[in-house]
Amino acid sequence: MDAAALTLKFPRTQSLKSIDMPTFAVANDELTEIVRYLRDTQGFDLLADLCGVDWPYRSPRFGVVLHLLSTTNKEYVRLHAACDNDAVPSVTSVHPGANWHEREAYDMFGIKFTGHPDPRRILMWESYPYHPLRKEFPLAGIEVPLPAADVAAVTGQNVEPAPMMGGPFVSHGGHMSSAEPQALDQSWNEEKPKA
Amino acid sequence: MVQSDFSYNSKIEGEVIVTRADAVVNWVRSHSVWPMPMGLACCAIELMAAGGSRFDISRFGMEVMRFSPRQADCMIVSGTVTYKMAEVVRRIYDQMAEPKWVVAMGACASTGGMYRSYATLQGVDNIVPVDIYISGCPPRPEALLDGMMLLQEKIRNEGGSLKRTFRGRTVETKIVS
Numbered sequence: 001m002d003a004a005a006l007t008l009k010f011p012r013t014q015s016l017k018s019i020d021m022p023t024f025a026v027a028n029d030e031l032t033e034i035v036r037y038l039r040d041t042q043g044f045d046l047l048a049d050l051c052g053v054d055w056p057y058r059s060p061r062f063g064v065v066l067h068l069l070s071t072t073n074k075e076y077v078r079l080h081a082a083c084d085n086d087a088v089p090s091v092t093s094v095h096p097g098a099n100w101h102e103r104e105a106y107d108m109f110g111i112k113f114t115g116h117p118d119p120r121r122i123l124m125w126e127s128y129p130y131h132p133l134r135k136e137f138p139l140a141g142i143e144v145p146l147p148a149a150d151v152a153a154v155t156g157q158n159v160e161p162a163p164m165m166g167g168p169f170v171s172h173g174g175h176m177s178s179a180e181p182q183a184l185d186q187s188w189n190e191e192k193p194k195a
Numbered sequence: 196m197v198q199s200d201f202s203y204n205s206k207i208e209g210e211v212i213v214t215r216a217d218a219v220v221n222w223v224r225s226h227s228v229w230p231m232p233m234g235l236a237c238c239a240i241e242l243m244a245a246g247g248s249r250f251d252i253s254r255f256g257m258e259v260m261r262f263s264p265r266q267a268d269c270m271i272v273s274g275t276v277t278y279k280m281a282e283v284v285r286r287i288y289d290q291m292a293e294p295k296w297v298v299a300m301g302a303c304a305s306t307g308g309m310y311r312s313y314a315t316l317q318g319v320d321n322i323v324p325v326d327i328y329i330s331g332c333p334p335r336p337e338a339l340l341d342g343m344m345l346l347q348e349k350i351r352n353e354g355g356s357l358k359r360t361f362r363g364r365t366v367e368t369k370i371v372s
């Protein structure tokens with residue numbers, strides 16, 4: 001990984017502190033070009049992952065993180081691009097495999113990928129009104145109608161918030177045998193309603 | 196079949212068995228359950244194991260897994276039912292011909308299991324009537340066989356109607372033979 005060459009060619013790129021691999025904050029509008037440059041010039045030919053991130057107290061709030069792997073030099077690099085108006089350029093023109101990753105990031109965070117060939121949701125149904133991995137979205141969900149109106153009419157079923165029974169469930173760490181996931185709030189359960 | 200369903204006369208041995216039409220029909224049905232494997236998650240792997248030679252579900256006359264709902268009469272819901280998939284499960288159920296039965300296999304199909312989340316239907320009995328629930332995450336193939344034998348028991352004892360659980364209530368469906 002030639003970090004100097006990267007920052008020389010794209011001067012707005014900043015190196016970030018990281019414990020595992022070279023990490024850079026890249027300019028939103030340069031993302032596609034940087035990924036192309038890393039693929040063609042530095043051998044980062046495999047897009048290992050692309051995901052969204054939500055920092056509620058940062059501005060801009062959303063960003064995407066890419067992990068690129070060089071199959072010849074056996075090394076990784078991580079790129080972070082902050083969103084501009086909840087949008088980042090799509091990298092599908094460089095790595096076609098980014099297609100479904102970007103659809104997932106759109107589905108879960110509402111990040112728009114400009115230039116994406118098929119910008120649909122991938123996990124939730126198309127008419128779902130929320131983006132469930134945003135920090136303010138409750139894990140239990142929010143009541144909305146079922147996607148199929150006829151099935152909803154026959155069954156009387158809605159998409160309902162799941163019973164959390166004192167959740168969310170977290171592991172407090174420590175030794176495996178004592179790290180059973182527990183509810184953060186133990187003061188209520190199925191029998192004892194929340195005060 | 197319970198003993199009272201037959202009456203056997205030794206004087207006409209080997210020639211005639213007297214019984215009721217209901218009992219014969221139920222007996223035949225209970226020994227030729229054709230399951231529709233609604234395999235949605237990890238439980239489906241145990242369902243496949245139950246179909247394999249080691250556990251051999253065909254010993255009980257229910258090995259004819261049909262992927263077409265038109266040819267099946269018992270839907271085994273084995274796995275996590277998401278809200279997105281709920282529509283498909285209901286449509287496939289609607290396409291099966293009566294009489295039909297539903298087995299909720301595993302914690303997920305019965306109650307939503309460990310998935311307390313925005314995406315998961317909390318029990319398949321919210322959208323289709325369920326005859327048998329099988330506990331476990333996943334249930335072992337033996338548990339599935341036990342559940343299926345319970346279903347056979349239920350089929351054998353049904354007198355023209357079926358009782359099932361639907362949306363927390365017991366509903367009764369008339370069976371037309």
Ligand code: SF4
Nearest residue numbers: 237238301303332333
């Ligand atoms: S009950 Fe357990 S094994 Fe079965 S589908 Fe759910 S998580 Fe998987």
